[in-house]
Amino acid sequence: MTRYIFLALLPCLLLPSPASGQQRNRNMNAKWPFDIHQVAIEDSIVFAPYTVHNGVMKMTVQLFPLPDDADRDVVLSIKEGGEWKEIGREKVSEELMGDPQGELKRWNAHFRTEDWDSSQDYAYRVTAAGGKSSYEGTIRRDPIDKKEIVIAAFTGNSNRDRRLKPDIIANIKAQDPDLLFFSGDQSYDHKLHFQAWLLFGLQFGDIIKDRPIVCLPDDHDIGQGNVWGENGVKAPDPTGNDGGYFYSTQYVNSVQDAQTWHMPDPYDPTPAQRGIGVYYTDIKIGRVSFAIIEDRKFKTGPNGVIPQLGPRPDHINDPSYDRQAVDLPDARLYGERQLKFLRDWATQWDGVDFKATLSQTVLANAAHRHGKYPNRLLADLDSNGWPQHGRNKALVEIRKAYGFMLAGDQHLATVVHHGINQFGDSGYSFCVPSVVNYYNRWWEPLEGPEHKIEGPLPDLGDYYDGFGNKMTMYAYANPDEARRNKYGGEWGERAAGYGLVRFDTGTRKITMECWPRGVDVTAADAEQYPGWPITIDQVDNYGRNATAYLPTLKFADGKRPVIQVVDETYGDIVYTLRVPLSTFQPKVFRDADYTIHVIDGDDKQSLEHVTATRENSETLEVK
Structure with missing residues (x-):
């Protein structure tokens, strides 16, 4: 950053945040928060x-508005043999952002390069304005041989603190993750996404330039307090609780274009209603496959669908309400399109050891107090604990891949083991803390657990959430006035921070880390939030108790192939998994005959009419 731009942005990047007494800037004009x-x-x-991903490199170059006399070409080059080689040239987009930013243009350029050699790092350089502006970074190789794949996860970059984030940048450089994941609310400036996106780039660009990033727009990004997308219908107002999107299709698509175009191509690019684009897809980093989910776009809005049971249509605080009465089988969550995608993704294991989902938020209502400590809420329809039928459908598909779930949005870091019919019969989720947590939430149940777990925090164990969903709480990071950090002090007690997840492809263990703001992770005394780190086994993500077992499979030459278990009665896939060891006994959930597909690269064999029994001591040698 040059001295010129640094001085131009100094007022908004370095002043104390409103949380520590600074009056919030309400000047919502085109030059705010700085003159772009x-x-x-x-x-x-x-x-x-x-x-x-899959031999395709995609990049979006975001620019400030160019003066009228500036050249509109953006050039992408990579360094080969010590020399810069041009590999792409695109015109900067001057398509309008759309209402409410109709006067502004997108000012970005998209690059797509096929047959990309992902076996090596490439230094890249982007130039614009006739070569007067230059930007450099590294396109990383696919870490296919790396034993541990690390993902850093963020959520909630509130505009209550517009400063740079030097504590986060320094820590991420030290921890050096393979992938960055921003789960939503990169912008809280509802009508000014273009400016907020520029600021986001200035805040996080120093780590984004050298590693891949998955970025999911959420409600605040597209200008709403909450969003239940209902497949793209028009919302009557920006509260969104009737379902749909309030601002123009052009604006919603401009936000998605900025934040998601660089991600792998959509699984099914068919737009939602009114031409609103979709971006759900998957990406493989090393030997970990991530399903990227849009868990808001197809969700049913609550207003008029269920009776209002609180001060607003999405908040329930009537103690007499019937949880089952709001469980509407026809209400959508992920929607059939994404459930189909998950079914397909769950079966694709070529070069993959782990499966995980990346989404805006988790499949539970895991907060009891909202905003200020006295404000208790029994159930929040913005959470993905509702609709319960939709939540359960999603868990069923994800656990068939032994999928781990990573998300944000809730302003409260949690680790939850989800259950449908039994506590813990599905996968684990990690909801990461907000980068800037202006709206506090607390885990503080009124009722005791069905089963208590001893640990470093109170109130751990098996609970029913506000919608009656089964959930097991393993860790949470409540706001605490006694907790203040070294970064200005104001975000420590608000439980702000970020998450880190480590996938160990050797041991098949997953470790979750939860780091507070202001902590120096390189210091010998660096501490995470109490309750973290937490390590689980991959197979814990289908925690359903077996009622029968298939024979133990013993694979020749120490191989660890993919197995797919199919119920022959119904033709249903029970699950698909790359076995963690060369000896593995598949569990099943009813006495029946099964087909076991064994897949090792291009080789596939099927063991048919294999009978499951309650106590199965048989061993099958598989060559």
């Missing part, structure tokens, strides 16, 4: 998020 038109031409390029 007063930027030196050499600083025109802000940042360049990218991904590489």
